[in-house]
Amino acid sequence: MIHKSVLLKQLVESLDLSGTKTVVDCTLGAGGHSQEILKSLKSGNLICFDLSFKAIDNFCKILTKEGFSVQEEKDSLIVLKNNKVNVYLVNKNFVAIKDELVKIGINSVDGIIADLGWSSDELIDIEGLSYETDVEAFLDMRFDKDLGVTAADLLNGLGRSELSKMFERYADVYGKSNQNLVGEVISFRKKGSINKVRDLKLIIDRSFKFKQGNRFQKNEVYKTYSRVFQALRIAVNAELTNLTTLMESTFELLNEKGTMGVITFHSGEDKAIVPFLQSNLEKQAIDVTSKRGDELFVRPSVEEIKENIRSRSAKLYTYIKL
Numbered sequence: 440m441i442h443k444s445v446l447l448k449q450l451v452e453s454l455d456l457s458g459t460k461t462v463v464d465c466t467l468g469a470g471g472h473s474q475e476i477l478k479s480l481k482s483g484n485l486i487c488f489d490l491s492f493k494a495i496d497n498f499c500k501i502l503t504k505e506g507f508s509v510q511e512e513k514d515s516l517i518v519l520k521n522n523k524v525n526v527y528l529v530n531k532n533f534v535a536i537k538d539e540l541v542k543i544g545i546n547s548v549d550g551i552i553a554d555l556g557w558s559s560d561e562l563i564d565i566e567g568l569s570y571e572t573d574v575e576a577f578l579d580m581r582f583d584k585d586l587g588v589t590a591a592d593l594l595n596g597l598g599r600s601e602l603s604k605m606f607e608r609y610a611d612v613y614g615k616s617n618q619n620l621v622g623e624v625i626s627f628r629k630k631g632s633i634n635k636v637r638d639l640k641l642i643i644d645r646s647f648k649f650k651q652g653n654r655f656q657k658n659e660v661y662k663t664y665s666r667v668f669q670a671l672r673i674a675v676n677a678e679l680t681n682l683t684t685l686m687e688s689t690f691e692l693l694n695e696k697g698t699m700g701v702i703t704f705h706s707g708e709d710k711a712i713v714p715f716l717q718s719n720l721e722k723q724a725i726d727v728t729s730k731r732g733d734e735l736f737v738r739p740s741v742e743e744i745k746e747n748i749r750s751r752s753a754k755l756y757t758y759i760k761l
């Protein structure tokens with residue numbers, strides 16, 4: 440599946456790319472936003488992070504075809520150069536942004552972007568991530584194999600209240616539905632371990648008591664599968680904790696008048712970003728350039744949503760550091 444960049448122009452236009460600039464793309468993916476940045480960046484540095492080596496390798500190949508040459512390749516870093524720009528490809532979690540930039544000799548930057556989530560072409564590579572693929576797949580869900588805990592570990596090991604909080608915070612499953620879901624997880628594990636996609640689907644079916652053959656209910660079933668699987672993915676990969684850390688670290692890294700743009704796709708991500716923006720607005724440390732009335736974000740146009748259905752839940756937050 441080809442990944443289509445969301446809010447491509449809007450995100451890149453939120454950056455000031457005139458003159459010599461240092462810009463970071465925290466989530467390289469298929470490289471759509473980074474390529475757009477390179478079209479306008481006259482001179483300077485572009486640093487791209489991605490946990491996926493495939494994404495890094497793929498972008499390296501694209502750049503060499505476009506006239507960049509590899510200057511250095513070591514551990515998790517590839518350095519490329521053309522006659523105007525240096526590109527650093529960093530195969531690391533963006534949570535380590537400050538340390539990784541110091542390693543390449545950069546202490547401050549002019550622009551930062553993050554387009555959260557995972558590329559569509561990457562999702563199929565991670566075991567147990569989707570209810571739609573192999574029901575026999577192990578519930579792993581780790582994007583970074585150095586992480587110690589899998590989704591199966593969480594389902595088998597968390598206590599009642601931790602499970603409940605996870606489904607509430609990351610899947611918006613509240614009240615009776617939350618209690619039923621937690622109850623079914625606990626009763627399943629009394630008889631054996633929860634290891635496969637099939638096990639989790641069965642737990643969800645039991646807890647939501649779906650009736651077979653009802654079309655309306657069928658949609659609800661899919662939505663529920665997807666929310667519960669998403670909750671586990673977020674928990675396994677510490678996505679929201681990492682995002683909070685990212686917002687704080689990037690603010691420190693930005694030069695005065697530097698800008699940051701973040702694209703979110705679900706309410707949990709918004710909950711990590713909005714308090715950061717609000718508290719810095721109050722301190723007059725930033726100006727939120729995506730603010731429209733009471734909302735702090737802009738959405739994709741109707742045309743973009745028609746062309747790319749994945750963009751329908753996207754929100755773009757941009758700010759300038761004062």
Ligand SMILES: C[S@@+](CC[C@H](N)C(=O)[O-])C[C@H]1O[C@@H](n2cnc3c(N)ncnc32)[C@H](O)[C@@H]1O
Nearest residue numbers: 444466468469470471472489490532533554556
């Ligand atoms: C939605 S895609 C980005 C798409 C990209 N903007 C484009 O235009 O092609 C998100 C990418 O961020 C990466 N990613 C997600 N969380 C990450 C993290 N904590 N650290 C590093 N990379 C991460 C994923 O591996 C994925 O490739």
